[in-house]
Amino acid sequence: MRLTGGQGGIILCLVPLPEGGYVPKATQYKTNSVIFFQGDAGDKIFILKAGKVLLKSNDIETKEEINELVAAGEFFGVKSALGRYPRDETARVLADSDVLVFTVPEFEQLVLSNTRIIMKMLKVFSNQLRRMVSKVQNLMSKGVNKDAEAGLFGIGEYYYNNHRYKQAQHALTRYLAHYPNGKFQSQASDLAGKASQGVGGSPSDESASMASGSNLEAPSGVAAGADAKGFLEAVALVTQEKYLDAFKIFQKIVSTNSDPDHAAQAEFEMGRCLVFLTQFDEAIKQLTGLITKYPKHPDLKDALFFIGKAYQGKGDATWAKNFFNKILSLASEDEPVSVKTRKALKELEAKA
Amino acid sequence: MTMDLSIFNRFAITKKGGDIIFCEYEPGDAFYLIQSGQVKIVKIVGELEKTLDILNPGEFFGEMALLEEAPRSATTIALTDLKLLEFNRANFEVLMQGQPQIVLNLLKLFSKRIYDQKRRFMILNFGDDHQARVADVFLMLEENQTRTGDAEDVTRVFANSIEDIANWAGLSVQKVTEVLKQFVNQRRVELNQGKIVVKNINDFTRLVKSKRQE
Numbered sequence: 001m002r003l004t005g006g007q008g009g010i011i012l013c014l015v016p017l018p019e020g021g022y023v024p025k026a027t028q029y030k031t032n033s034v035i036f037f038q039g040d041a042g043d044k045i046f047i048l049k050a051g052k053v054l055l056k057s058n059d060i061e062t063k064e065e066i067n068e069l070v071a072a073g074e075f076f077g078v079k080s081a082l083g084r085y086p087r088d089e090t091a092r093v094l095a096d097s098d099v100l101v102f103t104v105p106e107f108e109q110l111v112l113s114n115t116r117i118i119m120k121m122l123k124v125f126s127n128q129l130r131r132m133v134s135k136v137q138n139l140m141s142k143g144v145n146k147d148a149e150a151g152l153f154g155i156g157e158y159y160y161n162n163h164r165y166k167q168a169q170h171a172l173t174r175y176l177a178h179y180p181n182g183k184f185q186s187q188a189s190d191l192a193g194k195a196s197q198g199v200g201g202s203p204s205d206e207s208a209s210m211a212s213g214s215n216l217e218a219p220s221g222v223a224a225g226a227d228a229k230g231f232l233e234a235v236a237l238v239t240q241e242k243y244l245d246a247f248k249i250f251q252k253i254v255s256t257n258s259d260p261d262h263a264a265q266a267e268f269e270m271g272r273c274l275v276f277l278t279q280f281d282e283a284i285k286q287l288t289g290l291i292t293k294y295p296k297h298p299d300l301k302d303a304l305f306f307i308g309k310a311y312q313g314k315g316d317a318t319w320a321k322n323f324f325n326k327i328l329s330l331a332s333e334d335e336p337v338s339v340k341t342r343k344a345l346k347e348l349e350a351k352a
Numbered sequence: 353m354t355m356d357l358s359i360f361n362r363f364a365i366t367k368k369g370g371d372i373i374f375c376e377y378e379p380g381d382a383f384y385l386i387q388s389g390q391v392k393i394v395k396i397v398g399e400l401e402k403t404l405d406i407l408n409p410g411e412f413f414g415e416m417a418l419l420e421e422a423p424r425s426a427t428t429i430a431l432t433d434l435k436l437l438e439f440n441r442a443n444f445e446v447l448m449q450g451q452p453q454i455v456l457n458l459l460k461l462f463s464k465r466i467y468d469q470k471r472r473f474m475i476l477n478f479g480d481d482h483q484a485r486v487a488d489v490f491l492m493l494e495e496n497q498t499r500t501g502d503a504e505d506v507t508r509v510f511a512n513s514i515e516d517i518a519n520w521a522g523l524s525v526q527k528v529t530e531v532l533k534q535f536v537n538q539r540r541v542e543l544n545q546g547k548i549v550v551k552n553i554n555d556f557t558r559l560v561k562s563k564r565q566e
Binding site for chain 2: 171
């Protein structure tokens with residue numbers, strides 16, 4: 001068996017077809033026909049019996065074209081059919097070919113009677129998986145490249161620092177078992193000792209709460225996500241001009257205040273809704289309060305814009321202009337807020 | 353998994369909730385099949401423990417270590433008390449002979465994981481383009497959904513949490529919320545009863561495709 005180059009490597013050379021296993025009749029494909037296209041949903045597995053088939057794909061990193069020739073007796077289309085995902089490559093017939101086509105259950109029947117094939121495929125797949133995982137890890141932790149020893153010690157240290165003594169103790173004990181004379185040996189035994197004291201009495205040991213299954217994520221993370229959905233739901237209501245409904249949700253997010261970021265954003269959104277609801281005085285109060293409370297609010301310029309809009313709504317052109325001009329002095333010319341401010345100023349001048 | 357696994361009782365082990373089964377970077381020579389309980393797979397990235405997955409009875413973990421000499425790529429923690437079957441290179445052959453179907457399931461799992469990792473790579477490869485990352489997460493989730501109903505309907509409803517999306521996109525919950533807010537304001541996305549509604553999935557396909565060609 002060989003593993004062909006590139007990322008596809010879906011070609012697996014078959015040891016002679018087993019006796020007794022299900023073997024379908026060969027399907028004939030003409031030169032230049034296509035057995036499947038990249039991106040097709042695929043539930044069939046193929047073996048090239050005779051002929052010439054080319055698999056064309058693109059490297060996911062370099063986007064370079066990869067061409068792999070299927071040799072007679074080799075499987076193709078295995079991974080996408082078994083994993084139920086779209087085809088990675090296009091299979092083009094270069095010369096009239098005979099191809100055996102299996103459904104997944106037929107394929108299973110075939111390989112269960114010849115477990116050596118499964119083992120060979122497992123090796124090829126595990127190798128590919130390993131390579132993909134390391135590519136992903138390179139992207140996720142650019143530049144961070146820990147050796148295994150420092151990495152394992154780091155895990156124990158992380159749990160210790162986060163008062164999760166049970167996990168710290170486990171990780172550090174393993175470090176000491178794998179690296180009895182390692183460079184972090186004395187630190188590891190010191191921390192492991194301290195962690196074992198922590199395991200007994202500390203309420204912050206999370207094994208109890210984990211056992212109940214109630215603590216799948218850090219509590220703040222859950223709150224942030226749940227809040228985020230409520231927040232987005234309200235933003236969607238604004239786009240549908242359901243300002244009052246949106247206002248109520250934003251108000252609730254502010255009063256619960258489980259996530260400060262969302263609460264701050266919701267306060268701004270409340271002011272915006274009030275402008276749309278033509279509650280101009282309330283809007284001015286809300287947004288002025290916001291600016292005082294959060295002088296570095298990410299929506300500061302937009303808050304000023306809506307204060308200006310509220311004054312405009314009240315018929316107070318002078319104050320509206322003051323606010324609009326303030327925005328233009330703060331924002332660069334091509335920011336969206338500048339564009340809409342200039343438009344609002346033009347409107348005011350046209351009326352005057 | 354409905355098959356009778358009693359012949360493997362000698363490979364059974366138990367763990368208490370909170371126990372670490374193995375640590376990232378540890379050399380690994382065993383893989384596990386969950387009989388009862390739940391396992392959390394985590395990775396410490398920077399100063400944060402990120403949950404990669406939560407596994408249930410019938411699922412495998414640690415399988416990559418079986419066939420190659422390489423360190424563990426993640427840490428696994430018992431979420432609840434656990435019953436596991438532990439297999440290593442030495443007794444893998446027993447499993448193969450006794451239950452080739454399980455090994456075939458492993459092969460399927462590998463196929464799926466290779467694809468998941470590949471998709472993850474494609475998503476992360478958008479780098480600072482957070483809109484493209486989030487849009488591509490929805491396309492990936494769509495690829496994993498079995499579609500029923502009207503083929504003409506371009507609306508897609510996702511029950512996933514924002515943490516899910518953030519996890520796949522490799523972004524913080526805050527960043528993802530920001531992007532979703534942009535999408536909501538562009539009327540590309542709606543939120544309805546806690547579900548995320550993508551109004552036209554083809555629009556995201558076009559967005560991602562054009563960004564990928566850049």
